[in-house]
Amino acid sequence: MKIIIINGPNLNLLGQREPEIYGSQSFENYLDRLKTEFKEIEFDYFQSNIEGELITKIQEVGFSYDGIVLNAGAYTHTSVGVADAVKSVTTPVVEVHISNTFSRETFRHVSYISPVAKGVIVGFGLDSYRLAILSLHLPE
Secondary structure, X not given: OEEEEEEOOOHHHOOOOOHHHHOOOOHHHHHHHHHHHOOOOEEEEEEOOOHHHHHHHHHHHOXXXXXXXXXXXXXXXXXXXXXXXXXXXXXXXXXXXXXXXXXXXXXXXXXXXXXXXXXXXXXXXXXXXXXXXHXXXXXX
């Protein structure tokens, strides 16, 4: 099984950025834990602060991978382009968010990605990624 985790803007600052919301662990350290837990899965990881690069990566992997775990960050709430990319590919996409977006600012309550994703996992910290992987790993 081959899964890619795609993180959007500002998620490169995990471990430094607003630790009261996002925790104090870097994503790279967490990814190492996921690779240890899910030895049977081949993981790729991509992060960009640039919307077009996220769209290009989704298109690039969206017909050959077994799953995409997508945390589009703020683009979740603004990008029709990212949503269209998710809708255009055949690889299942699970939308994740570290924080509970519904307990935050009102603009974070809207997702352009949710309607076209296989599912959404919100508010379980970095463990949201693990839960997304589990959902992709389950037999249909």
